[in-house]
Amino acid sequence: MLSTKLSKYSIILASNSPRRQELIKSLDIPFTIKTKEVEEIYPKELKHSEITDYLAILKSTPFKNDLKENELLITSDTIVWMHNKALGKPKNYKEAFQMLKELSNTKHKVITSICITNTSFQKTFNDTTIVSFKELLDDEIEYYINTYKPFDKAGAYGIQEWIGKIGIIKIEGSYFNVMGFPVHKLYKELSKL
Structure with missing residues (x-):
């Protein structure tokens, strides 16, 4: 099993996301959580998975000098990609409403990148899921x-959450990728390590 294979490593998940913590826990591998602040800014010319790859790697940089030989650091980033632009986390109610209006009655891509870092290697990979929403009513968006x-x-x-249960009519790809992992x-x- 994977936990046996990884027994020589101490795995660190650098994420405060309860969803990512829950998903890595479901792999039945022991891990600890450590986070360090990083400003999530990326070069404007990056597109699609280039953004999430860049940010997943960026999140590993504050740990670089602290990592021990037997430690594996896992960092990740997720974006919603639509109309050739990235939708990140909304800063306020107005932005959240605007985003959900934009996602209503159309499809978008959810892209997540994961970066695995050790003192001797770094590996980054990503996944894309296509999500289709029904037409969301204003009062449904407000309630959510x-x-x-x-x-x-x-x-x-x-x-x-509720909006996914009542609003998503189709997904192509991994459900868990949309959850962020x-x-x-x-x-x-x-398994390849």
């Missing part, structure tokens, strides 16, 4: 934002 406060979520929504790809990459 007021009740669930999705300000820590790319694109202002969580697929596992393509666990199938993480499992595959960790």
Whole structure:
């Protein structure tokens, strides 16, 4: 099993996201959580998975000098990609409402990158899922934002929450990728170590 294979490593998840913590826990591998602040700014010319790859790597940089030989650091980033632009986390109610209006009655891509860092290597990979929303009514959007406060979520929504249950009509790709962690790809990459 993976936990046996990884027993020589001490795994660190650098994420405050309860969803990512829950998903990595579901792989049945022991890990600890350590986070360091990093300003999530990327060069404007980056597109699509270049953005999430860049940010996942960027999140590993504050740990560079602290990592021990037996430690594996896992960092990641998720964006919603639509109309050739990235939707990150909304700063306020107005931005969240605007994002959900934009996602209404159309499809978008959810892209997550994961970076695995060790003192001797660094590996980055990503996954893309296409999500289709029904037409969301204004009162549905208002209810969701007021009740669930999705300000820590790319694109202002969580697929596992109320809006995902009533609004998403189709997904092509990994459900867990939309939650913020393509666990199938993480499992595959960790299995190669």
